[in-house]
Amino acid sequence: MRLGILFALFIINSALCCAQQRDSIVLSQVTVYGIPEDRFLVGSSYQSLDSTIQQNRASQHLGEILSIDFPIYFRNYGNGMSSGINLRGTSPAHTAVLWNGLNINSFSLGQADFSILPVTATDEVSVHSGGGSARFGSGAIGGTVLLNSTFDDDPVLDLTLESGSFGKYFSSIQGAWQRKKWSFISRAYHQQCDNDFRKLSNGERQQHAAYQQGGFLQDIRFQIDNAKQIEWHYWYHKSDREIQQNSTGVNASDEQQDENHRLSMQYKSNGRYGSLQASLGYVHDDLVFNGEHGVVERFSGDIRYQRELPYDVFMEVGTSLTRVVGKLDAYEDNITEDRYDVYASFLKDFSDRLSISINLRQPAVKGFDAPFLPYVGASYRVIDKTRMQLSLLANASRNYRIPTLNDRYWPRVGNVNLLPEKSNAAEFGFKWQRNFLSFQQTAFAQVVDQLVKWRPRQVQGGREEWYPENVMQVEIKGLESRIAWSQKMGSSKISVMGNYQFVKSITSKAPLDNAYVIGKQLMYTPKHIAGLNVQLTYKKYFLTQSLQYNSRRATDTADTEMYALDPFAVHNISVGGAFDLGRHVLGVTFSVLNVHNQEYTLYERRALPGRHYNFQLNYKLNHKAE
Template identity: 35%
Template sequence: MIFLASFIQCLFLGMGFNNGIPEEGLKNSFILDSIGEILPLDTVELVPVEVFSPSLEKYTYGQLVRRMKDDDLESFQGLSLSDYLQQRTGLFLRQYGAGMLASLTMRGTSAGHNAVFWNGLPINSPSLGQTDFSILPIGGFDELYLHFGSGGALYGTDAIGGAVHLNSKLKFGQGHGLQLGTHAGSFGRWNQQVQYGFSSEKISLRTRVYKNVAQNDFLFRNIAKPGTPIERQEHAAFQQTGISQDLAFQLSSDQLLSSSLWYNQTEREIQPVIGSNTLDEQIDRNLRWVMDYFKFIGKATWNFKTGLLKDHLIFNGSQNSTMQLFLIGDLDWEISPGISSKSGIRYTHIQGKLSTYSAQEDRLELYQSTNLSLSEDLHVSINLRQFIYEGNFAPFTPSLGMDWLILSNKGQELKFNTNGARSFKVPTLNDRFWEPGGNPDLAPESSWNAELGVSHIWRRGSLMLNQRLTHYQMWVNNWIIWLPKGSIWSPENIREVHNKGLEYFLDADYKMENWTFELQGNYNWTSAINQSEITDNDRSAGNQLPYTPVHKFQTLLGIKRGIWNTYVNYQFTGSRFVGTDNQDIIPSFQLWDWGIRMREIETTWIKGSIGIQINNIMNTSYQVMRLRAMPGRNYQINIQIKL
């Protein structure tokens, strides 16, 4: 099965994958990106080669891009990306139940105002305009980057509040390796994953197969019944299966070809709201494929990419399918010391066959990025993008960012960051073509963003402290809202919103002999105020947007000694308004989690880890979305074995 999948992908290696290899990438051998190291089994001594530096960070001076830790991702194997983001990042996700729809909001924007990328391809649904983070398993990718704030000039449509990047990762020169993983937990949760990889100096391949199952039959308090009795959740099970295949070929000393394929299928019983007994069901089938060709010429890197995304959603038997085909080319080169440039073009063809309509669309994007090093301490990024769809020009999208190193001595570094940018969101296919009610005359949503930040790194002996504080202001115009027109709902460019807030990030560690103490923290203060009256009788002007907490806080204290690692995680989510009139409120909630893990358990042939987690230790009864029950205290065990 594994070798058949590899053979099939080799046959079709004319279609697509991007990892953004830098110009230094092919001096001796290549790298790409792969979760965990694959340990060699044969007797040939090979030297692993890693030369990867994601291009998405290169032109982001003045902006915040965070790379999540590999160890954290490994400890969440068997869980979804929504589980990880909710527990470890301080971001707010609108979760409609355990394993149900989970949509991300960044800086007070909507679920459709965040771009999501897999190996450089935008994977937001063209019909819905967003991504369901609950059906993205952590085991399906290797690296996770979060871009906070406006990214339209870098990434295109949707990146008003931020962007999420999921990357695959391969290595050359590692030989054979087999990795097995299993995860079990409360409420019928079970996961198994098998990974096989092989790499030499010229070729690297890896295949992963996984299956996730959960009954989600947890106990909850039924507030819709007199006396609020404790009941067991019904009709909330899900099952997920998937396979991914990654390949890379070193064609010559200055050429690289790589390809990735990912198929993911999720079947869910849709958890009803409290007090209801609906029996909705949904199936999601997602096929993603990408291939990259890299050519290195001196200090220049040519990248040609092609990719295919096919999404098929079946809701209660209703069929909805979309297909996206991508052709991308760009040149990234160092013009002179202190000046680098990236120029590119992206073409997208979209086809949609939905339950009430069919549509197709062609998109063209031209983009230019430039880095200027004005001195050793002052660096500037300038990004420009023009997006065209079906002959319509989206707003021209520039951004200007700056990093200024103010102080660097005696073990500390103080840096000033600022950025101004414009972003946009093209109306979705459903917004324009849904029958009845779609509005083909909708204008793109548009935003202006300004932010100012300061970052400080302090080292003294065995103590390291890294923190960053950012203040941002954002103005979003032409926000699309669906409104009733008689018996039919139709979208309009109505809402104007002013967002502002503070973001604080802390990473600290202290080493003492064999002990390491870690402290991580995230705090978000978010104001997202509607500035316009939607209807004549509307009372939403001046109010906070629904389901947007003003306060969100997360902190983790970890202790490591040898192969042992334990942590306590705390998260606070402030109260949220249910409606635009700000009358009904969902109370704030606090969650405590604890875990212990034994890493790098090693014998002659086996290397592994085992971890135990207890989530919601206090057995808190809470809701993220109104009348959507969430699980109480639950237990999980995670075992990873590498052969």
């Protein structure tokens, strides 16, 4: 009911926006002095998601999209079910997810569920791989996923409809409007799926796996003058799903509902003395599992200042405060926690060839001895010619993660004396580019100490009880490669992008009674990940193909061969085109997913569909004809 009201309000607002389009004006150019996020992360891997992939797969969640464009493995508990990221050999709790500067990881579970982060809800998606706690705070051990909203007011109206196998339906609508100093972008989306695919293992229909989700986003910007502005970003999301049962019939009746409110407000000022940004944020997460509520709220404030110092040194200093309130039915009392951070970043371009950045952060959390977090990165351009460039990249960092609320406050077993997880990370590589061909190679290593692990113990009556401890150390070593090539031939263009990752993520220290895990690859961490994406375009028509490969994955801590998940390769094809009618653009895309009907799983005993299909129809109304 609530979502229906939001849709109605959105449609009314869009109609008014289009009706008043003549009153819109083009603002004078805004001078921005702020330094892009990646410039303070010199020497690291910072990549943005291909916008074409986002557009052509609007109904998919971010986990499905990122696994196409990056060598990243996701633990999907079934089709449309919870999805956790494994970035560079770390667990899902070791990747921070930021939306417009707000950390939206679950503070009770410690990770983000990518299945409820639809790609249509964000404009820009970037991935920083490797340690980044000095820049992004707690949890950024394996990397950081950044989601940002923009104010591109073209098109005026964007409508997408999709229909797919297993009763899947998706719709989204977006409208943009500008009047004098105000800019508005509204969008809403809804998806539902019976998810009753036929399992390739036995031919039976999947039962109890239906899901639906929807949401509404509102972005508002007020341009005070050409150097000052205020932005508001609001995101409401609600999902309801039957938990897909595993092959043994366990959790045959489990259900989960998620409801999320996210609000970010930002004031930005750019002047001759530097750039000032002040932000306020609020996140309300309500997870209901089999009727039991888990509500976590966070209130945050952040202020940062950038300016250029003598000798061409760029500086940013800032401080942030976050209050976390846990209101879980499982907890005996409400939990309140305050987190403070003071940070500083510096960037120096010594020449056109050499750049160095330094990030420093000192967090403070009640009850913890939070470590000082430095990051040092460097980039040196060895060859700098018109047709060819070669750069060397390197960085080193210290990172940390605060144990989750569940780790510390779960009834009877939670341990408030847990230590924060810490890591030391380093990487080295090069980036080579010649004309339309580029290649990047990175070697990385990391040691994670004081890793929190839930372990069983015998209690009174012979019953087994699980509890958390800082008992493990993990060593991670790996290689990452990325290649891209494109070539135009008249009205045609071919683009090829490939990626590969080798990672050895093993337990190096463990308690004596758990010593058998030492030297074993971590669960659900493939040693080899590879992807290949090829796109052919001719005028307004396109054909894309993607191939994803993952090697075997352990499903137990002893890495037992007989229980491991088999390697797999999944092939997807999409074909489509766009038809221009002045200001109107109609796009059509047809996709075949899992072309070769490959039987595979991303999590033990959780079936995934065989070959299936998706049809997308997209309509855009632009300000001007292209």
